[in-house]
Amino acid sequence: MAENINVKPSTPCLPLPSCGSSSSTLSPVSISESSLMMEHSPHPTQKLMKAQTVGYGATTSSRKNELEAVQGHGAQLTIRHSSDAVMVGRRFSNYSEINASAYGQLNQLRDGINRGLDGYSSNLNALLVFVPLGILAGLFGLPDFYVFVFNFLGMVPLAMLLGKATEDIAEHTNETLGALVNVTFGNAVELILSISALRAGRMTLIQDTIAGSVLSNLLLVLGSAFFFGGLRYREQMVLPAVSEANADLLSFAVFGFSIPALFAMALPNDEKKGATEEKMSLVTSVCLLLMYAMYLTFQLYTHAELYQGIDQEVDEEAGVGEVSSRDETVASLPMAFGILVGMVVLVALCSEFLVSAIDGFSERVGLGQKFIAVVLLPVVGNAVEHMSAILVARHNKIDLSIGIACGSSVQIALFAAPLLVVISWLFGSEHLTLNFALFETVCIGFSVFVVNATLRDSRSNWLEGAVLVMCYVILAAAFYFME
Incomplete structure (x- = not known):
């Protein structure tokens, strides 16, 4: 068949493989691995045809059939030297193909973003x-009333999104x-x-907010988890390591808060x-921070096996991916980091306006500033923890509920509060102290005592949850009538 091919004199020629061979090496000149440019000109208007290659100097069987078909029609076939071939990209016949390709790429990008944001959807x-x-x-x-209300309501979903971004990172x-990110x-x-x-x-506002966060997590969040979980299950078992570790750390937190107050007296x-x-x-704060670092070491390294039961808990009735946020869609690292930075900026802006409007809001609605700081402001940070603790308790994961409620209290008492004291020494002329008012200190001590009493038998029921919730209602009423 090679005799039927007319090769242009000005073009270096290559011998074609015979029809009977499956493959043949084209030498002495190579053909480009990407494409083989051929001119098939049965008419004055020539067409460009692209032949795909399997490897260097090899053609597919389908391509051989194409060559035979072209030769059978007596068409002129010109094979150009690879150095003369011009590599071209994908050719579009019209603008509709360009639009379709761009639209497809945008759809892929949109689908990827939507999958990454699945875990951030919430009412x-x-x-x-x-x-x-x-x-x-x-x-x-x-007016301060609108500034406080708008920023207060806006910070609730921001707290949820910030917490989810932290988990994804x-x-x-x-x-x-990951533990350091969660701590921070x-x-x-x-x-x-x-x-x-x-x-x-x-x-004083900072001290009241810290005390209110601890009380809210210990009594309201944990009590609600025990209560609603107990309505579905007669009793829920708690890992001994979880109850003992939280009891020890909460007792140490009470000690760290009480000594500065008694020392000042x-x-x-x-x-x-x-x-x-x-x-x-300041000395007490450093000790609290060191204690929290040792607790992380205990939980992650030296006694990590004691906490494996929390991660291995599976409720057959709940099903996979229904409870824990770890089973949800995880956003990519750049997306999660971008959401985290954006939420931090927005929370900082809302916090500035919220703090500045507390006085005016207090006068407008007739609520004392202590009640706002101890009861209302902790709702912003604890709303997500409250719902999560109840949800996992309803699916018989009470260990995870205790980890959410007590773990958040431990973080605030052993990390957030002492860290703020250190920050005030580094960047402020006025220094924050751990000398809470006597009433708040006693309330924290009694709350820890009641929580430890409910955890002493390593099981929970709805009655113990009702006890914790009623304790919080009594304390909220006390702060309401205080001013």
Whole structure:
């Protein structure tokens, strides 16, 4: 068949493989691995045909059939040297193909983003409309009532999104780095809100908010989990390691909060009392931070096997992927990091306006500032924990509920509060202390005592949950009538 092919004199020629051979090496000149440009010209208008190659110098059987068909029609076939061939990209016959290709790529991008954002969908996202309203209300100087309400409602979904982004980032890291991320951003809303109050010099507001967060997690969140979980299950078993570790750490937190208060009461009333009290709080804060670091080491390394039961809990009635956030869709690391940064910025803006509007809101609605700080503000950071703890308890994962409620209290008492004290020494002229008011200190001590009493038998029921919730109602009423 090679005799039927007319090769142009000006073009270096290559011998074609014979029809009887399956493959043949084309030499002495190579053909480009990407494409083989041929001119098939039965008419004056020539067509360009692309032949795909399997390997260097080899053609597929289908391509051999094409060559035979072209030769059978007596067409002229020109094979050009690979150095003369011009590599071209995909050719579009018209703009509709270009639009279709671009549309397909956009659909792929959109589907990827939607899959990454699946875990961030929630009914609470409807409250995101209050985020721009709250920021604009603060910028344009609207009455404090609207500034407080808008920013308060807007921070609830922001806290949920920030917590989910933190979990997704931790999923992309190892166990140690993931724990550090959770420690840093696990109570980011409380930290940012407290830092805003620290900048405004509202030390009492910070102390009340910390005390309120601890009380809310211990009594309201944990009590609700016990109560609603107990309505579905007669009794729910708790891992001994979980109850013992949380009891020890909560008792140590009460010790760390009580000693600075008692120390301040024991000091003589002189000009050195304030400075001495601040130094004592700083030393206590460093000890609390070291204790929390040792707790992480205990949980992640030295006694990690004691906590494996929490991760291995599977409820057959609940099904896979229905309870734990670890079974949800995890966003990519860049997307999760971008959401985290955006949420931190928005929470910081809302916190600034929220703190500045507390006085006006308190006067407008007739609520005391202590009630707002102890009862209302912790709702912003604990709303997500509250719903998550109830949900997992309803699916018989009470260990996870205790980890959410007590773990958040431990983070606030052993990490957030002492960290704020250290920050006040590093960046502020006025120093924060752990000398809470006597009433708040006693309330925290009694709450820890009641929680430890409910955990002493390593099981829970709805009655124990009702006890914890009623204790919180009594304390909330006390703070309401205090001012």
